[in-house]
Amino acid sequence: MKKTLYDKLWDEHLIIANSDLTSLLYIDRHLIHEVTSPQAFEGLEIKKRPLWRKAANLAVVDHNVPTAKRELDIADPISKLQIKTLDSNVLKHSIKYFNLFDKRQGIVHVIGPEQGATLPGMTVVCGDSHTSTHGAFACLAFGIGTSEVEHVLATQCLRVKKSKNMLIEINGNLCKELSAKDLILFIIGKIGIAGGTGFSIEFGGETIRNMSMEGRMTLCNMAIEAGAKSGMVAFDDKTSDFIRNKPLAPTGEVWAEAMNYWKDLKSDEGAFFDKKVKIDASVIEPQVTWGTSPEMVTSVGSRVPDPENTKNDQTRKAFERAIEYMGVKPNIPLTSLELDKVFIGSCTNSRIEDLRAAANIIRGRKKSTRVKQVLVVPGSGLVKAQAEMEGLHKIFLAAGFEWRDSGCSMCLAMNADKLESGERCASTSNRNFEGRQGNGGRTHLVSPAMASAAAIAGKFVDVRGF
Numbered sequence: 001m002k003k004t005l006y007d008k009l010w011d012e013h014l015i016i017a018n019s020d021l022t023s024l025l026y027i028d029r030h031l032i033h034e035v036t037s038p039q040a041f042e043g044l045e046i047k048k049r050p051l052w053r054k055a056a057n058l059a060v061v062d063h064n065v066p067t068a069k070r071e072l073d074i075a076d077p078i079s080k081l082q083i084k085t086l087d088s089n090v091l092k093h094s095i096k097y098f099n100l101f102d103k104r105q106g107i108v109h110v111i112g113p114e115q116g117a118t119l120p121g122m123t124v125v126c127g128d129s130h131t132s133t134h135g136a137f138a139c140l141a142f143g144i145g146t147s148e149v150e151h152v153l154a155t156q157c158l159r160v161k162k163s164k165n166m167l168i169e170i171n172g173n174l175c176k177e178l179s180a181k182d183l184i185l186f187i188i189g190k191i192g193i194a195g196g197t198g199f200s201i202e203f204g205g206e207t208i209r210n211m212s213m214e215g216r217m218t219l220c221n222m223a224i225e226a227g228a229k230s231g232m233v234a235f236d237d238k239t240s241d242f243i244r245n246k247p248l249a250p251t252g253e254v255w256a257e258a259m260n261y262w263k264d265l266k267s268d269e270g271a272f273f274d275k276k277v278k279i280d281a282s283v284i285e286p287q288v289t290w291g292t293s294p295e296m297v298t299s300v301g302s303r304v305p306d307p308e309n310t311k312n313d314q315t316r317k318a319f320e321r322a323i324e325y326m327g328v329k330p331n332i333p334l335t336s337l338e339l340d341k342v343f344i345g346s347c348t349n350s351r352i353e354d355l356r357a358a359a360n361i362i363r364g365r366k367k368s369t370r371v372k373q374v375l376v377v378p379g380s381g382l383v384k385a386q387a388e389m390e391g392l393h394k395i396f397l398a399a400g401f402e403w404r405d406s407g408c409s410m411c412l413a414m415n416a417d418k419l420e421s422g423e424r425c426a427s428t429s430n431r432n433f434e435g436r437q438g439n440g441g442r443t444h445l446v447s448p449a450m451a452s453a454a455a456i457a458g459k460f461v462d463v464r465g466f
Contacts, residue, residue, distance in 0.1 A: 002268035009140040028122040032059040034086040036127025040150035041089040052156040067404035106380025106406040109133040109347040116246025120262040135232035136216035138265035142230040164274040166199035170207040172282035180215035181447035185287035189297040196228030213242040214353035234266035289445040291322030306330040340423040342374040342455040346411040349428035350379030361452035367400035368458030374401040377409040426454040
């Protein structure tokens with residue numbers, strides 16, 4: 001029987017298929033951070049349950065960490081408590097851990113692949129919705145809730161429902177100034193935030209085969225913004241090249257055995273997909289979200305849509321609400337929107353490829369005086385070290401940007417880096433709902449190159465030829 005990649009991964013990890021359409025899956029890798037784990041560990045202690053398999057877990061602090069003046073005490077009491085609680089829990093249970101001052105510390109979805117903790121063929125979970133990122137490595141990866149975190153810690157299994165299969169086939173060449181971020185925003189704009197509901201999405205086609213692992217991670221990262229449970233990409237030479245020699249990757253004979261298994265981690269020719277979507281990458285222009293959902297997106301040369309031109313009352317009301325919150329008017333050009341802040345970072349766009357793309361745009365230029373602050377936040381300490389070795393930080397600093405330590409930072413306002421009410425931000429993060437980057441803050445999702453160009457111009461501009 002011909003199988004999709006998703007079906008292969010599912011069948012390899014299936015323990016029990018229940019009559020109520022739920023199944024019990026074995027979980028290979030559990031990534032842990034400070035936000036969704038305290039209650040899970042507390043539940044284990046109350047019930048006097050040990051961890052089932054300690055080696056399957058890798059922990060890091062990322063959401064609440066300060067990205068500046070890290071040597072000082074953490075000011076926010078909740079952030080401080082969550083970090084200290086994780087410190088205590090991992091020590092108590094002997095879990096591998098990258099603490100606040102570990103050079104390997106970073107965003108959980110950056111450090112997993114970086115360390116080789118994420119490997120092809122695995123099931124990977126984390127108490128964070130953007131765990132889908134890891135599907136770029138031909139594995140089944142998805143976010144889980146706090147109660148499920150406890151369940152995985154205690155049993156190394158998880159009760160889930162099987163998804164349907166969706167293939168998004170992308171062919172054609174992206175314009176050289178564009179990136180995977182523009183591509184995934186375009187896709188979400190096309191299929192909607194509910195387009196992937198009930199599905200696991202496989203990204204395939206010529207464009208994907210030519211894309212870097214960083215780009216594939218960006219696509220899979222935002223698959224959930226299209227409603228999907230997970231996103232994934234088939235195994236190929238780029239996958240193995242990225243993993244090779246990573247600290248937790250197999251070596252020697254085990255590597256050879258792994259490669260023999262991994263090479264089959266792709267959908268069989270002629271395998272059935274419940275839904276297929278075809279995308280021509282060559283027609284895509286730089287993307288900017290104008291509203292409060294990733295599907296409220298259009299090309300930078302376009303205008304804010306007029307709610308009166310929408311197809312139904314529900315959409316019209318959603319557009320009206322978004323326009324009011326974002327402080328924009330129908331039919332105005334996106335290039336007329338002036339910015340207060342710019343954020344380059346997050347689990348979507350904080351890898352070395354992203355920082356290189358940003359630096360290439362701003363080299364020799366200065367931040368607009370209209371822009372109050374530009375934050376550049378690497379995804380891990382190792383990414384930061386690599387960027388500094390390449391001299392990228394000097395480019396950022398010379399332009400008037402702030403060069404920070406690793407962490408989630410302004411992506412989700414769970415720390416000192418946040419928008420004030422009414423401030424408008426060009427952000428490389430993944431979500432733009434009301435208050436995501438701070439109460440009353442207005443977020444426009446863009447690529448690293450587009451964010452950099454906006455920081456220089458003080459408003460949105462077409463990065464092509466900038």
